[in-house]
Amino acid sequence: MKLPFRVSVIANGTETPRCYGAARLRGEPCLRSPSDMANFPETERRLHAREFVLKEATIIAAGVRIGCSVRNQHEQGAELRIGADVEIPDRFLLEVPADDTAYRAWVRWRRNDRIGVALYSNAPKD
Numbered sequence: 327m328k329l330p331f332r333v334s335v336i337a338n339g340t341e342t343p344r345c346y347g348a349a350r351l352r353g354e355p356c357l358r359s360p361s362d363m364a365n366f367p368e369t370e371r372r373l374h375a376r377e378f379v380l381k382e383a384t385i386i387a388a389g390v391r392i393g394c395s396v397r398n399q400h401e402q403g404a405e406l407r408i409g410a411d412v413e414i415p416d417r418f419l420l421e422v423p424a425d426d427t428a429y430r431a432w433v434r435w436r437r438n439d440r441i442g443v444a445l446y447s448n449a450p451k452d
Contacts, residue, residue, distance in 0.1 A: 381425070387418035396422060403434070403444050410439040420445070 381396040383406065394408045408414060420431040420443065431443040 381422055383423075384421040385414060385418050385431075386421060386428075387415045397440070402446075403442060404429075404431075406441050406443060407439055408441060414441060 377400060378398050379396055381399075383394050383396050385392040385394055385406075385408070392408065392412060392414065394406045397405045397407055399405075404420070406420075414433065414436075416433045418431055420429045421427075422429065427448045429445040429448045431445055433441055434444050435442040
């Protein structure tokens, strides 16, 4: 969960806290100190609970095989770790030997060496 951050603006010798981020738009409270953060209730907005895993996998696209690891997984998606400089197409086949399955995957987000994928069909490996 991304937490809003606080910026203090000093004008005319008076410190005025201002919040920025999505929380400000939703009308949620701005966190002002580490103790506020510890007491702030965590809200899970995902539709499916994540299962933290560590599985080796292979991305297969256009006849190229790229090694990766699955870091968390649920019924409809997964987070993959790949080399930061590796180019991955938006759609590919994800082969996971531990599941004895190949999933069709669609990239939903990318951040450095991580990509989030939606898994929209699977079939046992031959």
